[in-house]
Amino acid sequence: MSASPPRPAGLADPAVRGQVIAGLERLVWAPQAGVGDWDRVEAIAVLGQLADPAARAALLRVLRDGARRIVPRPLGRWLRDTALDALLRAPDRGAADRALAGYYNFVARLLHGRLERHLVFDDIPLLVRSGRAGLLARAYLLPLIGLLFGGALLIDWLTAPGGLLSGRGPQDLGIWIAGPLFFIALGLGIFNLHQVGLVLLVARWGRQLPLPGVPGAGAVVLAGGLAAAAAILALGVLGSGLALASGVPISGPPPVTYWLLLLPLLVLPCYILAHDLEAGARQGLRGPAGIGAILSATALRIASGVLYIVYILVAYAVTFLAQLLAGRPGGTATVLAGLWPFLLYLALAPVLVLPVLAGLGWLQAQWAPAPGPGGVP
Amino acid sequence: MSGDPGQVRATDDPRRPFAVLAGPGAAPPARGGLTLSGYVAVQGPIITGDVTLAVPQAAQQEDEYLQALAAVYSYWRTEYIPGSAQGPRPFMPGDTDLMQRRRAALRPAADPASDILCRRPVALLDAITLYPRLLLLGGPGAGKTSYLQYLALQWTAPAPPVRGLLPVLVDLSAWDDLGPFPDFVAAFLRDPPNPDPWPTRYVASPWLAEGLDPYLRAGRLLLLIDGLNELPGALGPKGAARREHLQAFFRQYPAVRAVVTCRTLDYHNELDLAGFQTVVVDPWSEAQIAHYLQHVGADLLLARLQARDEVLLSLGRVPALLQMLIDLAADYRPPAAAAAAPSFLTSESALFKALVDRLLEWAAARDQDAARLFPRQVVIAALARLAGAMRAAGYRGTPVAHAWAVAHLAGDPQALLAGVPAPAHLPDDPRQVLLDFGCEATILDTPATRTTVRFWHLTHQDYFAALALQQTGPALPAGAPLPDEVARLAAVMAPHPEVTVADLLASGQPRAALLAGQILVSAGGAGGR
Numbered sequence: 001m002s003a004s005p006p007r008p009a010g011l012a013d014p015a016v017r018g019q020v021i022a023g024l025e026r027l028v029w030a031p032q033a034g035v036g037d038w039d040r041v042e043a044i045a046v047l048g049q050l051a052d053p054a055a056r057a058a059l060l061r062v063l064r065d066g067a068r069r070i071v072p073r074p075l076g077r078w079l080r081d082t083a084l085d086a087l088l089r090a091p092d093r094g095a096a097d098r099a100l101a102g103y104y105n106f107v108a109r110l111l112h113g114r115l116e117r118h119l120v121f122d123d124i125p126l127l128v129r130s131g132r133a134g135l136l137a138r139a140y141l142l143p144l145i146g147l148l149f150g151g152a153l154l155i156d157w158l159t160a161p162g163g164l165l166s167g168r169g170p171q172d173l174g175i176w177i178a179g180p181l182f183f184i185a186l187g188l189g190i191f192n193l194h195q196v197g198l199v200l201l202v203a204r205w206g207r208q209l210p211l212p213g214v215p216g217a218g219a220v221v222l223a224g225g226l227a228a229a230a231a232i233l234a235l236g237v238l239g240s241g242l243a244l245a246s247g248v249p250i251s252g253p254p255p256v257t258y259w260l261l262l263l264p265l266l267v268l269p270c271y272i273l274a275h276d277l278e279a280g281a282r283q284g285l286r287g288p289a290g291i292g293a294i295l296s297a298t299a300l301r302i303a304s305g306v307l308y309i310v311y312i313l314v315a316y317a318v319t320f321l322a323q324l325l326a327g328r329p330g331g332t333a334t335v336l337a338g339l340w341p342f343l344l345y346l347a348l349a350p351v352l353v354l355p356v357l358a359g360l361g362w363l364q365a366q367w368a369p370a371p372g373p374g375g376v377p
Numbered sequence: 378m379s380g381d382p383g384q385v386r387a388t389d390d391p392r393r394p395f396a397v398l399a400g401p402g403a404a405p406p407a408r409g410g411l412t413l414s415g416y417v418a419v420q421g422p423i424i425t426g427d428v429t430l431a432v433p434q435a436a437q438q439e440d441e442y443l444q445a446l447a448a449v450y451s452y453w454r455t456e457y458i459p460g461s462a463q464g465p466r467p468f469m470p471g472d473t474d475l476m477q478r479r480r481a482a483l484r485p486a487a488d489p490a491s492d493i494l495c496r497r498p499v500a501l502l503d504a505i506t507l508y509p510r511l512l513l514l515g516g517p518g519a520g521k522t523s524y525l526q527y528l529a530l531q532w533t534a535p536a537p538p539v540r541g542l543l544p545v546l547v548d549l550s551a552w553d554d555l556g557p558f559p560d561f562v563a564a565f566l567r568d569p570p571n572p573d574p575w576p577t578r579y580v581a582s583p584w585l586a587e588g589l590d591p592y593l594r595a596g597r598l599l600l601l602i603d604g605l606n607e608l609p610g611a612l613g614p615k616g617a618a619r620r621e622h623l624q625a626f627f628r629q630y631p632a633v634r635a636v637v638t639c640r641t642l643d644y645h646n647e648l649d650l651a652g653f654q655t656v657v658v659d660p661w662s663e664a665q666i667a668h669y670l671q672h673v674g675a676d677l678l679l680a681r682l683q684a685r686d687e688v689l690l691s692l693g694r695v696p697a698l699l700q701m702l703i704d705l706a707a708d709y710r711p712p713a714a715a716a717a718a719p720s721f722l723t724s725e726s727a728l729f730k731a732l733v734d735r736l737l738e739w740a741a742a743r744d745q746d747a748a749r750l751f752p753r754q755v756v757i758a759a760l761a762r763l764a765g766a767m768r769a770a771g772y773r774g775t776p777v778a779h780a781w782a783v784a785h786l787a788g789d790p791q792a793l794l795a796g797v798p799a800p801a802h803l804p805d806d807p808r809q810v811l812l813d814f815g816c817e818a819t820i821l822d823t824p825a826t827r828t829t830v831r832f833w834h835l836t837h838q839d840y841f842a843a844l845a846l847q848q849t850g851p852a853l854p855a856g857a858p859l860p861d862e863v864a865r866l867a868a869v870m871a872p873h874p875e876v877t878v879a880d881l882l883a884s885g886q887p888r889a890a891l892l893a894g895q896i897l898v899s900a901g902g903a904g905g906r
Binding site for chain 1: 472474476478492493494495496497498514641642644645659660662663664685687690691694874875878879882886887888889890891893894895897898900901902903
């Protein structure tokens with residue numbers, strides 16, 4: 001005959017709390033028959049109310065792996081998002097913030113090969129609502145900025161006199177490989193950085209501003225047009241930038257500089273339209289219309305990435321030439337340091353575009369027909 | 378003929394369910410309207426294939442109906458417990474999240490089971506403009522009913538979120554027959570189950586009841602349907618029949634906009650195929666609690682919040698419980714130099730106990746004869762018996778026949794008088810007097826016809842049902858299908874909740890850990906500090 005378990009000493013008995021947490025975890029990950037989906041959601045909410053490191057660890061496990069490993073799949077993502085919400089509402093805010101900072105840490109994500117950029121983007125509205133945008137900035141954006149700087153310094157060191165890629169001969173091959181890789185990495189890194197900023201911007205101000213919306217097939221057509229325009233402009237700027245090598249202007253900034261300034265203005269419209277298309281297409285829209293929307297959104301995302309890469313590359317070329325013409329030729333780091341006006345403009349361009357879009361949205365609202373009897377807007 | 382709105386036909390376009398054919402002699406609609414090739418879409422009130430309403434008269438009736446709505450729902454929040462906390466308490470919308478379905482696979486034939494469900498913050502008013510039908514899920518006291526009343530109020534404003542809709546708020550717990558849902562709505566509009574003598578919860582509109590069908594067909598109503606979990610006979614065949622009626626209704630009237638509320642754990646996918654988009658009501662955050670406490674000037678509770686009182690942080694997540702705390706704190710006079718928490722702020726059961734005492738005191742001030750007649754403990758025990766009987770019989774949140782309630786208050790009417798001889802002026806069965814006293818206290822609720830009785834709110838019924846469990850035996854009888862709320866409250870009231878938690882965990886029941894966790898939190902065992 002087995003002995004009965006010892007009676008708990010009281011509610012504060014850590015053993016009782018530990019058993020409850022373990023039971024709730026089992027309920028979330030391996031529910032027995034009779035446990036409903038909403039029971040699992042509620043179990044996560046209860047874990048969020050327990051101010052206990054083990055409960056936080058349990059929530060973090062769901063946050064990290066719930067979307068991939070919990071079945072059924074639709075529920076897995078819902079449970080994962082619920083775990084995030086529970087952590088954001090947890091009574092011990094400091095401990096929850098530390099746990100979340102570890103989760104979003106860019107370097108850790110890079111090392112584990114789990115950048116999950118879209119997942120991070122999706123979390124931003126929840127983080128902004130709970131006043132935790134700063135947490136994402138510290139954990140995700142700052143390390144990303146640090147890596148960009150570190151990469152720039154590394155390239156500067158490699159291409160400096162005496163560096164691994166500085167000489168002639170076999171090193172030329174290294175330069176030809178490392179150069180494009182550097183600009184692609186730098187462009188995509190800044191793309192990632194900037195897109196997080198855009199999501200933060202729209203999550204914070206988007207609801208207050210009457211941003212325009214294009215319904216139905218019109219959005220797909222507009223997206224195609226916008227992606228094509230962005231790609232053509234980017235390629236044109238790239239071609240002009242490369243042509244600089246054969247025709248250095250005598251004085252003043254080369255004409256390509258002005259074209260270059262157009263590229264960042266397209267970033268916000270591309271982002272908003274791609275987001276709207278993805279959201280619309282993923283809300284149960286199936287068949288060719290849904291695929292068209294997703295493909296258009298993907299084209300817009302790719303075009304946006306190309307915009308960033310071309311912008312950085314051509315801005316680098318323009319800056320290099322400007323320094324050369326000024327008689328102050330320097331290494332990679334010097335040129336990159338000279339990029340700051342372009343980077344500042346890139347960062348601020350969406351803020352310039354936002355009022356224009358809000359104005360368009362306002363006009364659209366004024367001209368929109370009144371709702372019909374069904375009240376459908 | 379001037380003023381003739383013309384012939385009307387239904388269309389297949391859900392955006393424009395009705396069109397007025399501009400035939401010979403047909404005139405433009407009297408209000409609004411957009412002329413398109415061959416027909417005019419009605420934007421104002423209502424003209425249907427079978428019925429032509431006099432438009433100016435309908436517009437006037439609509440205005441009167443909206444004014445009545447505004448009168449009811451703008452004052453309700455200030456009168457929750459009259460005479461206690463002072464000052465206005467406008468509804469503060471809490472966080473709501475959209476359950477957003479996203480495709481994970483591009484193939485047209487991809488299995489929907491591969492989709493994902495994301496949590497996206499959304500304001501409920503925005504969700505209504507985006508989706509015609511919403512299912513609002515939340516825990517007990519999360520503010521679902523208040524949300525519906527708040528929504529109704531929004532449509533009485535000059536610029537509602539979606540133009541042209543008339544909100545109609547109905548309570549599913551009052552659906553006591555087995556007829557079609559539109560018949561229930563019409564009956565509800567004719568004679569809503571308002572408490573007697575006050576306050577008005579629902580607006581009566583015989584005019585709208587008579588002309589309901591055209592409005593439904595035209596998609597002109599915003600149906601605010603409260604309490605899917607309180608559908609009478611929810612667990613039996615009658616409940617199933619009512620659910621089928623509800624589903625049939627939404628199929629029959631595709632243009633109808635609706636918001637349906639349900640307790641989260643009581644939702645069993647009833648409306649999944651009726652085009653509903655799920656929105657969940659989140660518990661309040663610490664910042665929201667602080668904001669509300671500041672707004673109503675609850676300084677005592679604000680101080681406790683700043684001191685990070687664990688019970689307040691836990692109970693305050695539920696707006697209804699926070700409201701109770703505010704009402705109790707308004708009349709609380711702390712002893713000199715006492716830094717301890719007030720007794721009502723020590724656990725959820727202590728909060729309910731203090732609230733019931735407060736309500737009974739208030740009723741005693743209004744009905745001193747009844748108060749002298751029944752000792753308070755007798756009243757509480759009788760209400761617990763009634764709640765226990767209602768739970769056992771499957772009446773959860775729903776009304777019972779008045780005679781049934783009387784019979785279950787006490788087997789022996791004289792026992793209510795605690796041995797004191799009945800006064801000569803006692804007009805009736807003392808159980809009837811006690812029921813009325815419970816209504817005065819806003820613990821019970823009965824309409825003017827006195828045909829039915831129900832508890833004022835399901836949380837009240839659950840509290841008394843938990844008390845009944847305390848009085849009659851073990852808190853958690855093995856295998857009994859107790860509602861979670863009742864089981865949780867009963868365990869929290871027990872002298873040693875930790876024993877119940879341990880027993881639950883050892884029981885091997887599939888949902889045991891969830892209930893154990895809820896008990897732990899409610900009883901103050903969340904721990905950490």
